[in-house]
Amino acid sequence: MYGDLANKLVLEAKRSQQLSNKSKKGNSLPMYHEELVRNILQEVVQLSKNTEYLKEQQQLGNMDSKVWKCQQFVMLLCMERNKRCLLAYQRLRSQMLDSLAWDNNGLDILHDTLGNTQDTTDLSPQEQEYLKEYSELITELKSGALTDIDLTGSLTPPSDVFIDVRVLKDAGEIQTEYGVFNLIKDSQFFVRQSDVERLIQQGYLQKIK
């Protein structure tokens, strides 16, 4: 039937949602189903052609008006259904992109947004453009009146002033705003939490309980 392809797409959306819920942060979006989307769009075009044809027939007067109304209505419903499924899929993906942009954006270096997502090829070109624009929007928001508050910062409440951190990967010398750390693999530091929050989010350091 007409809605079946769209159903498949929504199932796919459901799966990627579950994946991102279950897995830890730093999920990568699954690939954009271009093939499937294109097929659904073709279906819609087909349907709209059908309605056009029916309209012509109706005007020529070789159709019963009741039958015509029913046919028109069912066609419209099928198209609406397809539209809903496509939009739901796209909306879900855009929400995932938003969380990507919030999570690991603007922490250290703002340029090279797409460097951390290996799946740039998995995004449709429109999505890549959207991600770039949304990141810019977030940067703009941060540089507004709320400069003192780092909006992309951690959302877990600060409990300790000083913490122990272990360096997970070699990063050489990293210059923070507060001073220079020499991050050698497997070394430990006892530092103020607010200094290293960003490095923890980037995965260079690990907090020691």
Add this chain to the structure above:
Amino acid sequence: MNIDIDDILADLDRDTTAVDHTQDNFTSDGNTTRLNTSLDYSISGELNGKIGRSSEIISPAEDFAQLMRCWRNERCSPELMPYPHYLMTRILRRIQEQMEHIENISMGFLEESMNQISHGSGNVTGDGDDEDDEFGMGRGNNVINNNNKLPLLCMEAELERVKFVIRSFIRCRLNKIDKYSLYLKQIEDDSMNFLPINELLSKEEMVYHEKHLSILLKLFNNSILRHMPPELQAINDTEGTLNMIEEPDWKKFVFIYIKEVKDDSTLDRNEFGKPCYTVTIEELNEIVELTIGGIYVMRYEIIRQLVLDQKAYLI
């Protein structure tokens, strides 16, 4: 026979304090109404030359409590709450001041150690900032000499905490703005609204709302809607089989705590003589008494007005 003299005692209490604490009340239009203390005194005929400073500043502690309440309400309510413009400006200004203050103090530490190295004298050269903070670390105070880092740590930790609350608050609001963006757009176009959009959102949020909606629409248009027949190209279609504008879930159940408000006209008394508010649940045609200090689970639409009037808090 008992004579109640509490009010007389209270009067005496008021007189003995040198500084009186008048709280500014923000009226609904945002103008501060200052209680004129001298007037008060002259009326009571006890003008003893000790007119307390009528404090221009609402206490930071009160502001923070207010912020915490806003934050909790925002986290729990299904709708977007009005943005507390004045409160946020005050708090943001204080944060900036406190940051500079901490900076100055830590600079003082540095200079102090430098001085000790170069001259061996413990004379602090402050940078003209002779504002004693609450820890009594004024200029030339011995506290700096033992390099007591504790107050500095406390201040920094406190600042981090306030910042966290604001961050969480704003992020929560942005999340709601994303969710209800089309609904907000509808509110904007609708002039018959209870609240203008610039009351509901801050300036930055307005900008965010506009821009995010536009890039989102661009994405949808380019990838999907362009290929649709013209009658299906709308993103905010309310005529179709399904309404595409997602409104807040007014019927959501929330936990509320009923707060005590002095001499409120809408208060009733229940059969046990306890003060309470009465609300009506329309769908069940049932009247509920909300006793002061009680905690209830209610539908949001019923208690919305109480929450907006700050007579009930979401928890």
